[in-house]
Amino acid sequence: MPGGEAHAAPLLEKQFEDFRAQLEESGTLRERIRAVVMEIESTTRLIHSSLLLVHQSRSTPEVLEKPLAQIGVLKDLYNRLAKIVLESPGRYYRYHGDWKTETQTVVSLLAFVHWLETGALLLHTEAEEKLGLNDSEFRLDVEDYLVGICFMSKELPRYVVNQVTAGDYDCPRKVLKFLTDLHAGFRMLNLRNDFLRKTFDGMKYDLRRVEEVYYDVKIRGLTANGDPVVDQGAPAQS
Amino acid sequence: MLKLQRLSLRMMALKPQRLHNIAETTSQSVAKRVRTMTTESSMKDAFAKYTDYLNHLNEKRERVVKASRDITINSKKVIFQVHRISKHNKEEVLQKAEKDLADVTDRYISRLVKELQGTDFWKLRRAYSPGVQEYVEAATFCKFCRTGTLLNLDEMNATLLPLSDPSLEPLQINVLDYLLGLADLTGELMRLAIGRISDGELDFAKKICEFVREIYRELTLVVPFMDDSHDMKTKMDTMLQSVMKIENACFGVHVRGSEYMPLLGSDDPTSFLSGVPDVEI
Numbered sequence: 001m002p003g004g005e006a007h008a009a010p011l012l013e014k015q016f017e018d019f020r021a022q023l024e025e026s027g028t029l030r031e032r033i034r035a036v037v038m039e040i041e042s043t044t045r046l047i048h049s050s051l052l053l054v055h056q057s058r059s060t061p062e063v064l065e066k067p068l069a070q071i072g073v074l075k076d077l078y079n080r081l082a083k084i085v086l087e088s089p090g091r092y093y094r095y096h097g098d099w100k101t102e103t104q105t106v107v108s109l110l111a112f113v114h115w116l117e118t119g120a121l122l123l124h125t126e127a128e129e130k131l132g133l134n135d136s137e138f139r140l141d142v143e144d145y146l147v148g149i150c151f152m153s154k155e156l157p158r159y160v161v162n163q164v165t166a167g168d169y170d171c172p173r174k175v176l177k178f179l180t181d182l183h184a185g186f187r188m189l190n191l192r193n194d195f196l197r198k199t200f201d202g203m204k205y206d207l208r209r210v211e212e213v214y215y216d217v218k219i220r221g222l223t224a225n226g227d228p229v230v231d232q233g234a235p236a237q238s
Numbered sequence: 239m240l241k242l243q244r245l246s247l248r249m250m251a252l253k254p255q256r257l258h259n260i261a262e263t264t265s266q267s268v269a270k271r272v273r274t275m276t277t278e279s280s281m282k283d284a285f286a287k288y289t290d291y292l293n294h295l296n297e298k299r300e301r302v303v304k305a306s307r308d309i310t311i312n313s314k315k316v317i318f319q320v321h322r323i324s325k326h327n328k329e330e331v332l333q334k335a336e337k338d339l340a341d342v343t344d345r346y347i348s349r350l351v352k353e354l355q356g357t358d359f360w361k362l363r364r365a366y367s368p369g370v371q372e373y374v375e376a377a378t379f380c381k382f383c384r385t386g387t388l389l390n391l392d393e394m395n396a397t398l399l400p401l402s403d404p405s406l407e408p409l410q411i412n413v414l415d416y417l418l419g420l421a422d423l424t425g426e427l428m429r430l431a432i433g434r435i436s437d438g439e440l441d442f443a444k445k446i447c448e449f450v451r452e453i454y455r456e457l458t459l460v461v462p463f464m465d466d467s468h469d470m471k472t473k474m475d476t477m478l479q480s481v482m483k484i485e486n487a488c489f490g491v492h493v494r495g496s497e498y499m500p501l502l503g504s505d506d507p508t509s510f511l512s513g514v515p516d517v518e519i
Contacts, residue, residue: 012388016456019391019413023463090407093360094465123284142291185285189292 029084030095036081037099043073044102047109055158057166060116067113074106075132082138092138100144106131107140107148112155119174121149121182143196146189150199153179157209164213169222172214179207298353299365305349306369312342313369313376317426320379324437328383335380342373348401351409359412367415374411374419379426386445388453391416414464421457421473424450428480435487443491447484454481 050066081099085092107122110130114122124145128134156175163171183203191197217223319335350366374394381389395410402408431446454477461470 011390012452013456015388015390015392016460019417019460020463022413023460026465027463090356091360093357093363096360121281121284123280124288125284142288146288181281185281188285188289190289190296191292192296 026094029087030098032084033081033095033098036077036084037102040074040077040081040099040106041102043070043077044105044109046070047074047113048105051109051112054116055162057162064113064116067109071110071113071130075130078131078133078138079136082133082136086137089137096141100141103140103144104148104151107145108151108155111149111152115152115178119178121178121185146186147196147199149182150186150196150203153182153203153206157206157213160210160213164217169217172210172217173223176207176210176214179203179210183207298358299362302350302353302362302365305346305353306366309342309346309350309366309369310372312338312346313372316342316376317379320376320383321426321430321433323383323430323433325439332380332384336384339376339380342376343397343401347373347398347409351398351402351406354409355407359409363412363415367418370411370415371419371422374416375422375426378420378423382423382427382446382449383430386449388420388449414466417457417460417464418470418473420453421470421477424453424477424480428483431484432487435491440488440491443484443488447481447488450477450481450484454478 047067047070050070051063054060054063085095107127110127111122114120114126114130122130124140124142125134127145127148128140131140133140156179160172160175186200186203189200191200316335316338319331319338323331346369350369354362354366377394378389381387391411391413394416395408398410399408427446427450431443431450434440434443434446454474457474457477461467461474464470
């Protein structure tokens with residue numbers, strides 16, 4: 001053993017001091033991130049509660065008014081978040097956990113709004129566009145996007161039930177078609193045994209519920225006749 | 239939407255003879271069909287892209303996990319090699335250990351370096367972290383036995399620089415993995431200390447004891463700031479156990495060893511065994 005402890009100990013101490021400084025710095029950064037994420041979360045809550053009116057047979061444009069305005073707020077918040085995270089490069093995924101869940105919810109709401117508006121699926125690139133992230137190095141993680149889409153499908157059975165009650169008998173057919181396509185899309189993915197897979201596994205129950213509603217409506221002759229899509233989207237396979 | 243609702247309401251009212259308005263419904267449904275067809279194909283294209291992305295990511299993750307596992311296995315071998323140390327073969331044992339460690343760096347860490355670029359370092363951290371921690375453990379263990387000092391993170395990262403192409407981003411071990419590896423190091427040092435005591439190398443054991451205490455003390459200040467400190471907290475508990483085991487062993491020798499040594503009056507290492515209390519390893 002060489003007797004170099006005399007200067008080795010301060011060196012050891014110095015390294016740990018550096019670590020502490022580094023870790024403290026990243027701690028402050030996380031606090032800044034969390035502050036923005038909390039704002040994102042409260043905005044999503046606002047959007048969500050306004051969207052719930054869709055189940056109370058209000059007209060869609062009326063329901064969408066507030067959420068569409070709030071999406072602009074979300075965009076600003078994501079810009080702020082991106083700025084903070086991009087202050088130094090390559091660390092998106094170091095702090096990813098801090099905005100992951102909230103972003104999944106954001107995607108689910110954006111996708112639901114988009115679907116109510118257009119009847120189509122909000123694509124990953126479109127979601128990024130809505131959040132103003134398409135030119136940024138701060139991207140929307142694809143897995144977060146996919147999880148968000150799975151979350152959105154949970155809203156659909158309830159929507160269908162309430163639309164039918166309100167007298168829209170064509171709604172189940174549309175939703176069923178959409179959800180069938182979406183489910184087929186997800187089945188193309190090779191998933192690992194992770195959260196996304198678990199979330200996707202829940203989608204088949206949404207699909208089944210919508211099929212049931214569609215069946216109920218159809219067997220009672222409530223659907224509009226002569227629509228060709230009906231025959232293709234028959235609820236036989238599940 | 240409003241119109242549709244109104245229409246369906248009217249249809250409900252006129253349910254028995256609701257075959258009117260056919261013209262309107264069909265024209266609507268044609269427009270709808272066109273739209274669903276385009277969205278369908280763009281959805282398919284989009285999902286094809288997601289599929290590629292996920293396949294690529296999962297394959298890479300799989301390769302990283304494999305590299306990490308190889309690093310773990312071979313770093314463990316280095317650690318076992320260091321444990322073969324005894325009073326008389328120090329140089330020989332350490333040389334072999336250092337050679338094996340260099341081998342791990344060249345053969346397995348380099349594989350990791352090739353996979354990881356840019357955001358991967360943090361995205362795939364969970365996939366490679368165990369291997370890197372074990373590697374930190376092996377490298378710091380070797381270094382301590384050689385010089386009695388702690389191998390710094392900067393020094394370690396400097397040895398990794400030549401592995402990668404200068405045009406690529408080099409693999410740099412992050413503070414968190416380094417600290418987690420260091421926490422495991424104390425377990426190995428405890429085993430080493432007990433072994434050295436039974437071999438009669440008391441000074442070496444005392445040196446280990448001081449070193450481990452120092453690391454434990456420093457870590458207590460750093461752990462609260464670590465990202466996922468839960469893992470680290472359990473490691474800290476284990477570490478304290480290790481520190482205490484070494485201290486108790488040193489205490490045993492100190493108290494009883496001083497009685498036995500002059501009595502037996504030889505430097506036969508086995509004589510210490512009688513003086514050392516049973517220590518669980």
